[in-house]
Amino acid sequence: MFVDKACGKTEEASKSLRGMRAMKSIVGLKLFVMFGVAFLAILVFCFGNPRSKQISAHAPRRIVSNGEAGTDWEYGGGLAQDHYSPLAQINRSSVHELKVAWTYETGENGSYGLETTPLIINGVLYGLSPSQKVFALNAATGKLIWRFDSGIPGTQPDRGLAYWGSGADKRVFVGIMNFVYALNADTGRPIRTFGTDGRIDLRRNLGRDPASVIIALTSPATVYKDLLIVGGMEPETLPCAPGDIRAYDVRTGKLRWSFHTIPHPGEFGYDSWPKNAWKYAGAANNWAGMALDAHRGVLYVPTGSVSPDFYKPNEHGNDLFADCLLALNAETGKLIWYFQGVRHDLWDRDFPAPPELLTVDSHGRAIDAVAQTTKQGFVYLFNRLNGRPLFPIEYREYPSSTVPGELAAREQPLPAMPAPYARQFLTAAMLTDRTPAAHQWAEKQFKNFISDGQFVPFRVGRPTVLFPGFDGGAEWGGPAVDPKTGVLYVNSNDIAWTGELARNQSQAGTARALYLSRCSLCHGVNLAGSPPAYPSLLHIGNHLTAREIRKIIRLGRGRMPSFSSLSHNQRSALVRYLVNGENGTIQSSESPAVRETRAYLFTGYNRFLDPQGYPAVAPPWGTLNAIDLNTGKYLWKIPLGEYPKLARERMRNTGTENYGGPIVTAGGLLFIGATSFDNKFRAFDSSTGKLLWEATLPFSGDATPATYEVNGRQYVVIAAGGPKNALGAPRGGVYVAFSLPR
Numbered sequence: 001m002f003v004d005k006a007c008g009k010t011e012e013a014s015k016s017l018r019g020m021r022a023m024k025s026i027v028g029l030k031l032f033v034m035f036g037v038a039f040l041a042i043l044v045f046c047f048g049n050p051r052s053k054q055i056s057a058h059a060p061r062r063i064v065s066n067g068e069a070g071t072d073w074e075y076g077g078g079l080a081q082d083h084y085s086p087l088a089q090i091n092r093s094s095v096h097e098l099k100v101a102w103t104y105e106t107g108e109n110g111s112y113g114l115e116t117t118p119l120i121i122n123g124v125l126y127g128l129s130p131s132q133k134v135f136a137l138n139a140a141t142g143k144l145i146w147r148f149d150s151g152i153p154g155t156q157p158d159r160g161l162a163y164w165g166s167g168a169d170k171r172v173f174v175g176i177m178n179f180v181y182a183l184n185a186d187t188g189r190p191i192r193t194f195g196t197d198g199r200i201d202l203r204r205n206l207g208r209d210p211a212s213v214i215i216a217l218t219s220p221a222t223v224y225k226d227l228l229i230v231g232g233m234e235p236e237t238l239p240c241a242p243g244d245i246r247a248y249d250v251r252t253g254k255l256r257w258s259f260h261t262i263p264h265p266g267e268f269g270y271d272s273w274p275k276n277a278w279k280y281a282g283a284a285n286n287w288a289g290m291a292l293d294a295h296r297g298v299l300y301v302p303t304g305s306v307s308p309d310f311y312k313p314n315e316h317g318n319d320l321f322a323d324c325l326l327a328l329n330a331e332t333g334k335l336i337w338y339f340q341g342v343r344h345d346l347w348d349r350d351f352p353a354p355p356e357l358l359t360v361d362s363h364g365r366a367i368d369a370v371a372q373t374t375k376q377g378f379v380y381l382f383n384r385l386n387g388r389p390l391f392p393i394e395y396r397e398y399p400s401s402t403v404p405g406e407l408a409a410r411e412q413p414l415p416a417m418p419a420p421y422a423r424q425f426l427t428a429a430m431l432t433d434r435t436p437a438a439h440q441w442a443e444k445q446f447k448n449f450i451s452d453g454q455f456v457p458f459r460v461g462r463p464t465v466l467f468p469g470f471d472g473g474a475e476w477g478g479p480a481v482d483p484k485t486g487v488l489y490v491n492s493n494d495i496a497w498t499g500e501l502a503r504n505q506s507q508a509g510t511a512r513a514l515y516l517s518r519c520s521l522c523h524g525v526n527l528a529g530s531p532p533a534y535p536s537l538l539h540i541g542n543h544l545t546a547r548e549i550r551k552i553i554r555l556g557r558g559r560m561p562s563f564s565s566l567s568h569n570q571r572s573a574l575v576r577y578l579v580n581g582e583n584g585t586i587q588s589s590e591s592p593a594v595r596e597t598r599a600y601l602f603t604g605y606n607r608f609l610d611p612q613g614y615p616a617v618a619p620p621w622g623t624l625n626a627i628d629l630n631t632g633k634y635l636w637k638i639p640l641g642e643y644p645k646l647a648r649e650r651m652r653n654t655g656t657e658n659y660g661g662p663i664v665t666a667g668g669l670l671f672i673g674a675t676s677f678d679n680k681f682r683a684f685d686s687s688t689g690k691l692l693w694e695a696t697l698p699f700s701g702d703a704t705p706a707t708y709e710v711n712g713r714q715y716v717v718i719a720a721g722g723p724k725n726a727l728g729a730p731r732g733g734v735y736v737a738f739s740l741p742r
Ligand code: HEC
Pocket: 111, 112, 236, 515, 518, 519, 520, 521, 522, 523, 533, 534, 535, 536, 537, 540, 544, 549, 552, 553, 557, 558, 559, 560, 561, 563, 574
């Protein structure tokens, strides 16, 4: 089939663009095939559940868990994950008076930022320090109430906490690396009757040897009735455990159900994999959090890609349920419907954020919907009862892979509306004009790149542009939705990265082979990394001792996962290789299927930056977008963030990379930090995108803020820890709360 290069759409798909109604018939067939299975699942669900008939009788309504009045704040602003607050004391006319109410200094200087959104329940704020110590503060004053140190050095992002209460039994649930603790909300002490001595170990019950499993709960659990539902972050390379979605009893910590995102024999989706994949394949995990329709008991779970990310020679199917939005029965974990955003993902195009629940006006009818943002810059919108898309989805054809053994999927789904919120196709006309020298440099680089838009499989020997990059598009901060208007607010990165594969020339069972199998993905085949985000390991012995390196490998750090499953010998061999270049032999007991995935290597994540470290594409490098989900049209779009140095040189409003999402309030405001280089915390008019207020944080606030009320006073709070992607930048761990002066 002819593929139109300019917009990457097929002839068949262009026909379907003529109108949304026409779409229904043309794409309908594909949708039918895709959703046929889902409908079957719905039927099973409906007939198996006598109460399900009532499903459509529910009037649309906002879904919150605690604090219906909006005085509390749970992760995502509540189970709908809409980041919305009905509070309006701080509003368009009063916001200019906003002042710091208190700050809480965690006393830590996390080496990799602080992504936490605090939890606020009944006037108490629960938060995390960069090394994952838990604390409770008086939310009105910032005074410490208690602190809990698990004794485990937390080295991974930890985006929030979860809460459950029944009478006097009030619990805060927090993931600390591979453990989930149940803490007494009043005292911060572990509740000993939960799991083993107050915690459960997520390495267990995954069908693999727990000692070999690497997992960390980086987004908080979702609480439904007496269930605590979790996913987890997992490695990007093998070995890696499957990303089962699991529900535990909130009281006892007993496992109540698991949904296998890599199906076992006999389960639906099993035939989208080779027959033994469920035993060795990994991930398809939920690392970004979930949304819950508590009234209907339906859980919406976005999943990530399969490990390894970039070369999957023994998978020749669509790899269900990787890169899917799953609707699960929250009570049982049974599948209701699913949508797969990327088939046989070769680009690490995880669903990077929780979905949002809202009600939209679709052709005059109020439809309870679920929206999902992506790294590619798409928003998908579905009827949340049955998974039917509310805007057409086209299946477009993409090129096949040129790498031996790799079989890329023929087609990938794209929403016809809304238009992407990040640029999709990098051309020479879009290169940086910051200086003539930077432009020339970029042009020269660009000539060597393959730049063909989305879903072009990486090749050997020549870089392929990924635009937007590996960090999106959208990221884990997640968007905000105003439930009254159906407008979705999403911040987006808009810079290009490149990727490339290389043949693995190392000899199995050597230190170099081990390095290439676990480390080169980030630190590069040649150890040079991709600074500043991924440090070089060349001459690492000059500033770290062997012991320090072994410790970093064992525990991980920031974006680097822990490699706790490597043996002491393996770690030592790696250290000798890094420090002395010694290529010792080590035992390797990998199965042939795993060994096959090592034949080609991803050579490292590379942002396309100019020699001064600024994006080599023209601005905007980061944006904030307001999209009306009733119509699919943009309300407004603005650049988000600046580089202070460039701003002083009169290059303003470039937008920058940004991490951490917005919140939106009934006061007509949108609050967002996120901009990694200017340390700003901003409030915009949610209806126009006009900047109404800004403050400078002690470190960049690469986290999603929260808003709440105590004693009739509204506060907005954000964690400021420094940018996660600029290694040399100053870092700390401070929570800053703002309110109006009395
Ligand atoms: C997913 C990406 C990723 C992988 C895989 C990874 N690292 Fe890292 N590594 C990082 C990042 C990011 C940092 C910087 C962490 C920080 O300080 O925030 C880092 C830091 C380090 C450091 C400290 C560097 C310094 O200058 O302080 C060492 C040593 C290191 N990694 C070794 C390894 C080894 C050995 C492996 C393989 C077993 C590995 N890494 C795998 C991303 C990765």
